[in-house]
Amino acid sequence: MNDLLNRYGVFLTTVIIVLTAFWLLMLVVLPNIYLFENSFRPYLPVTEVGGPKDVYSLNNYLTFFDSPIHMNVFLWTVIYSSVVTVICFVIAYPLAYYLSKIADVRSLPLIFLMLFIPLWVSEILRAFAWFIVLALKGPLNASLIGMGIIETPIRWVTGFRGVLIGLVYTYVLFMLLPVYNAIQSLDTNQIEAAEDLGAPWWKTHLRVILPHSKPGIASGAVMVFMLSAGSILVPTLLASTNSRWFTEIIQQWMLESLDWNTGSAYAFLLLILCTVFVSVVMRVFRVKLSDIAK
Amino acid sequence: MDFGSFRAVDNVSVSIQPGEFFSFLGPSGCGKTTILRMISGFIQPTQGVVRIGGKDMKGARPNQRPTALIFQNLALFPLMPVWENIAFGLEVRGVDKAKRRARAEELLRLVDLPDAADKRVSQLSGGQKQRVAIARALAVEPSVMLLDEPLSALDLKLRQHMRAELRAIQKRTQVTFIYITHDQGEALAMSDRVGVMSQGKLQQVAAPQDIYNNPANGFVASFVGENNILAGEVTGQEGDAVTFATPNGTFRARLGPGVGKGAKARLFLRPEHARLMLDPGAGNTVAVEVTDVAFEGNFISVHSVDAKGQTFVSEARNDGSAVIPARGDKRHIVFDDRNAVILTGDISAKDVDE
Numbered sequence: 001m002n003d004l005l006n007r008y009g010v011f012l013t014t015v016i017i018v019l020t021a022f023w024l025l026m027l028v029v030l031p032n033i034y035l036f037e038n039s040f041r042p043y044l045p046v047t048e049v050g051g052p053k054d055v056y057s058l059n060n061y062l063t064f065f066d067s068p069i070h071m072n073v074f075l076w077t078v079i080y081s082s083v084v085t086v087i088c089f090v091i092a093y094p095l096a097y098y099l100s101k102i103a104d105v106r107s108l109p110l111i112f113l114m115l116f117i118p119l120w121v122s123e124i125l126r127a128f129a130w131f132i133v134l135a136l137k138g139p140l141n142a143s144l145i146g147m148g149i150i151e152t153p154i155r156w157v158t159g160f161r162g163v164l165i166g167l168v169y170t171y172v173l174f175m176l177l178p179v180y181n182a183i184q185s186l187d188t189n190q191i192e193a194a195e196d197l198g199a200p201w202w203k204t205h206l207r208v209i210l211p212h213s214k215p216g217i218a219s220g221a222v223m224v225f226m227l228s229a230g231s232i233l234v235p236t237l238l239a240s241t242n243s244r245w246f247t248e249i250i251q252q253w254m255l256e257s258l259d260w261n262t263g264s265a266y267a268f269l270l271l272i273l274c275t276v277f278v279s280v281v282m283r284v285f286r287v288k289l290s291d292i293a294k
Numbered sequence: 295m296d297f298g299s300f301r302a303v304d305n306v307s308v309s310i311q312p313g314e315f316f317s318f319l320g321p322s323g324c325g326k327t328t329i330l331r332m333i334s335g336f337i338q339p340t341q342g343v344v345r346i347g348g349k350d351m352k353g354a355r356p357n358q359r360p361t362a363l364i365f366q367n368l369a370l371f372p373l374m375p376v377w378e379n380i381a382f383g384l385e386v387r388g389v390d391k392a393k394r395r396a397r398a399e400e401l402l403r404l405v406d407l408p409d410a411a412d413k414r415v416s417q418l419s420g421g422q423k424q425r426v427a428i429a430r431a432l433a434v435e436p437s438v439m440l441l442d443e444p445l446s447a448l449d450l451k452l453r454q455h456m457r458a459e460l461r462a463i464q465k466r467t468q469v470t471f472i473y474i475t476h477d478q479g480e481a482l483a484m485s486d487r488v489g490v491m492s493q494g495k496l497q498q499v500a501a502p503q504d505i506y507n508n509p510a511n512g513f514v515a516s517f518v519g520e521n522n523i524l525a526g527e528v529t530g531q532e533g534d535a536v537t538f539a540t541p542n543g544t545f546r547a548r549l550g551p552g553v554g555k556g557a558k559a560r561l562f563l564r565p566e567h568a569r570l571m572l573d574p575g576a577g578n579t580v581a582v583e584v585t586d587v588a589f590e591g592n593f594i595s596v597h598s599v600d601a602k603g604q605t606f607v608s609e610a611r612n613d614g615s616a617v618i619p620a621r622g623d624k625r626h627i628v629f630d631d632r633n634a635v636i637l638t639g640d641i642s643a644k645d646v647d648e
Contacts, residue, residue: 189369196334196356196363197383197434207382211373 060265182216320491575628
């Protein structure tokens with residue numbers, strides 16, 4: 001605090017603190033408290049708000065446990081978010097290893113630029129782009145048929161397939177970067193030492209590189225899983241008739257039923273249940289919270 | 295071995311005997327690590343062959359070679375306990391766990407660390423890590439052990455202790471050791487033979503005392519040990535005894551290999567052979583004035599300068615009888631013909647040792 005005063009003087013210090021406090025309180029804390037408080041109150045006509053019926057209860061939360069369809073959707077959301085996480089890892093790990101240990105350092109800026117450029121385009125546009133690419137008579141099928149790999153066009157956007165493709169595409173970089181950082185911090189001599197002691201390449205990965213990059217993999221996995229489970233754009237735009245995502249139910253409560261109370265309760269349930277799920281998985285893989293914070 | 299247009303190792307040909315302790319000695323950047331990486335298989339030579347036990351190693355990956363490398367930073371696996379580190383080579387060969395554990399403990403006894411099996415690597419001291427690295431390399435029963443300056447990270451006392459230790463382990467196990475170092479003390483003290491390298495070329499291969507006493511050229515003489523160096527010309531020759539004319543005087547000296555009459559060459563004189571006398575000697579002698587005296591404990595090092603401004607260093611053992619001169623004293627540097635050697639070739643810019 002004194003350091004801040006000495007550096008920036010009274011005026012600037014006040015501005016900095018007030019702006020930070022505004023952002024934190026008004027834009028993060030207060031809206032969440034508002035939703036949290038509302039999630040315990042019943043959905044009432046405006047005239048009855050504050051009346052005798054307006055009492056706190058867990059009814060909104062219990063709605064979820066009374067509706068098997070919603071629980072089912074939640075289950076599939078968790079399952080497919082996990083699938084997205086695994087696919088992201090399978091794609092990101094070899095790439096991260098290549099970038100950190102094999103690729104020429106001079107070519108790295110170009111490769112990273114190429115990886116990041118798609119991020120500069122809005123998520124909606126990218127989802128629509130995939131919608132076009134994956135269409136039955138779209139460019140992907142056309143080129144696969146043109147190359148003679150398939151004979152009849154594949155219906156890509158069916159079941160959860162479109163959602164999976166879209167989510168993997170959107171979040172794979174969130175897996176790549178922490179894993180890249182983790183592998184890069186591994187002393188290359190250790191990889192060479194393992195090889196020199198006779199280890200085949202897969203054993204080197206299994207015993208030396210993977211254990212070292214576990215914290216990076218864990219933080220990437222948590223990030224991808226939480227973002228996927230909480231994603232709304234991709235599951236809506238690349239949905240098929242039978243791919244329901246839990247966020248869509250929240251959206252229906254809030255925007256279609258205009259029942260913000262139950263909607264908030266569902267949103268907090270998503271947060272709580274996903275946190276529990278992640279904690280359990282972390283316990284299973286013996287990852288500590290402090291590892292992820294690194 | 296070429297890297298692009300840079301030739302890191304140039305026509306190095308040496309045959310190392312089984313069970314030998316061989317050192318490559320040279321300043322940083324002379325190509326000695328490249329040699330090590332070629333033997334271990336991390337790089338393939340652009341030209342030439344590496345044979346181990348008579349077998350051509352061309353195309354063999356490091357995990358297919360009977361070599362074990364000890365890295366400069368040791369590269370122990372920090373996430374495994376000590377015994378798993380040592381047993382890693384056995385683990386990847388599919389040896390079962392009980393046998394691995396037994397072998398690891400046996401090796402830990404060999405390197406004098408009997409109780410460390412279940413410790414974490416981070417709990418060990420520098421010298422202990424060193425021993426674990428040696429045990430890990432020995433576990434795969436290599437025919438050749440390659441050591442890349444493994445002692446450079448240790449402090450002086452420990453370094454000297456580990457020298458003796460390494461030598462003892464090598465004698466006990468009878469594994470061929472190829473040792474890379476820029477520290478001449480290490481190379482001379484431990485090795486059966488030493489190969490001195492400079493700019494990718496092998497300058498001399500010989501036993502340590504030959505390297506020191508009979509250097510093959512100016513580089514070896516100046517890189518290994520200290521020398522007083524005088525440039526001049528060979529003017530007369532009888533056998534290998536020559537007359538050598540320098541601006542500081544004409545001396546009688548011994549001719550080194552590959553130097554002929556009339557050649558521009560240098561005279562190399564070890565400080566311990568340059569005696570500092572009150573009176574001029576009968577043979578080689580230079581009148582000097584003492585400029586600096588360093589009392590080193592077991593010996594006394596005296597810097598002096600002659601009329602031409604050439605600095606001489608002479609060392610005398612501190613055997614109790616030595617008289618320590620004072621600055622400004624007039625003395626004479628006197629040396630035997632046999633102890634001054636005439637050599638050609640570049641002289642080394644001394645590696646500054648950290």
